[in-house]
Amino acid sequence: HPHYGEYWKPSSNSEHWQHVIAPAYNMGGWFDLYSKATFDNWNELRLRGNSAEARQSQLIMGAWPHGLSTSRITGQIDFGANSMVDLDAEELRWFDYWLKGEQNGILDEPPLRLFIMGRNEWRSEHEWPLARTDWQPWYFHSRGAANTLNGDGGLSPELPSDEPSDSYAYDPMAPVPTLGGNNCCSPHIVPWGPYDQQNIEMRQDVLCYTSEPLEGEVEVTGPIKVVLYAATDRLDTDWTAKLVDVHPDGRAMSLCDGIVRARFREGRENSSLVEPGRVYEYEIDLWVIGNVFLAGHRIRVEVSSSNFPRFDRNLNTGAENNGLESNWEVAQQTVHHSRAYPSHILLPVIPAS
Template sequence: RAALVEAVDRMCGPLGHLPLGELPLLRDRRLAPYYQDWLAHPDDDDYWRAWNIEARHGEVTVPALNVGGWYDIFLGGTLRNYLGMRARGSTPAARQSRLIVGPWLHSTLFPNINGEVDFGVLSQGVALDLEGIMLRWFDHWLRDIDTGLLAEPPVKRFVMGENRWRDEADWPPPAMRPVAYYLHSGGRANSLAGDGRLGVDPPREEPPDHYLYDPRDPVPTRGGGLCCWPAAVPPGAFDQRPVEARPDVLLYSTPPLAEAIELTGPVTVRLWAASSAPDTDFTAKLVDVAPDGYARNLTDGIIRARYRATTRAATPIEPGRVYEYAIDLWATSNVFPAGHRIRLEVSSSNFPRFDRNANTGRAFGSDAELRPALQTVCHDTARASHVVLPVVPRGGA
């Protein structure tokens, strides 16, 4: 037990250990028997479905007050559970579930400072009177007291960028419209020195972008939705320029915006890409770039090539062949002021937020060998890679 505590204090060391299935301190299955079970079930099989509440929303009988954060590692589940219970809850009460999302991390007391960004005093749970909302919620459902809560809109969301709360009739906001922003470049979108562009016009015939993904030197995690050891890997909002200086990170940015734009809702990347490896990962990150260059991360995601079609069973890829990948970045709510730029990062690692793909195609957790892979991202007429952004008209929500 003392050795385990010491290992937790040196978290970054064990995070990099390979193979994943042979962590020295976890060879004794009495310490964490579930760990080997997780490694043995990389597919979304019956093992996981037994624990998956999202497959059982229709069995839920009680309502839930879903509280999450834009930088919470469980944001995706928070949003899906709210939507699932509202749509399929088995009782009228369950379909009265509510949603609150602030600019918060996981396992915090809802402060205004997140990472290295101060979202203002109004962003605090105390300022929102989150405790009061919870008391009203329980008074209504447990004590049969009419607190007026159900007469209010079911969704409260904090809009980053303008740093204020908004009430909504639904999630995503009814006024939201998905807009495709396409990737463009002259074939050199690598790093801050590259020529990558992002815009609403579809690409014509453009050369693809290439980068070398080396899992021995992965792109380091810099903030985002993390849990649960901030001393080792701090979560939240951080300047991404140290990451964006790397040649294995492709950057696609809009010109400075002529007027403010709000993005609130789900974010998805459709990527046409190839790899020299039999399996690999592709990552994406949405970033708000200020006029001085400060690049604040908003949300991110990843896709493992072998699970591009379904997470229920692995499907190998053919090295060199272009496939379409859908990368789920969950969601955000952010106003980009005039003069800011919208940026999309594309790479193949975000470690240790996500485990490294060894690029070998072998069974999950068994690799001690790490192989580099040459990655290709296409953006042309037939393979128009793009990010679907949730645009809310100003004053429309």
């Protein structure tokens, strides 16, 4: 059921927020399969909940995968003892207030509690996205050879000039393998959390756009999206993007990623195939993150066409991927970054206080 329609709507939270009367304590992790949905649920309950109580819902977001606060280590990063929270105790406070009437002060606290990675500290907020967000587009640059981490791909707030495009071949029979990310629920098969992407970034079908080393800290906290101007020689294909924190020692730690299927470029309710060779604008939703890129680190965006098995492969034929299709085609992909086609990532930069 690839389309959002009658099959999915009855079980979708988005169809029922206006009926909710109970207050909810939303718990999530930046690397949880439901990280974005957790924020959506909290926002919509506070906006559309059908009672004053529902509109007092709260949220906590840690540096955790699905399963929440079970270890200070997520993926390949140790976030420190401070990252751990006794969520059972937090739940108990919540239920003691609402079910027993205990005046324990929980509603006197800000409704949003975030663990900001990089600095590895907790911070309380009142809204999402944060009201003080400075939305900054960081543009892709290259001289036409952004393939691999050793290519000439750049990333900066400066608009691109008339630069050559980048290209690669996407073969569904040799997809980019998933390494970390917002996965669930078999980490021994597909690991979750931040992982070093350097081996992934050695592939010719992975474009890497990397900033210069940062002179100071850059906090990126909020929803992330990539605006991509791209063309394929097939009727349908996929486009993926990944935000990466590159450490001074070269480790390329994944933060968040996303995908868009070309046929669903205008939403999941309707689909239309693309015209081969035509440049389209795609928005890739990378969900959410709360991370400080420290001084000396670099910001990187990977672009490709697969992330398997986190996402199913597009076979590039234009047929529905129903699990029974056996035909497949190699797609020749072109990513543009020029004055006419300014591909970029939109970063929610939080000004230093």
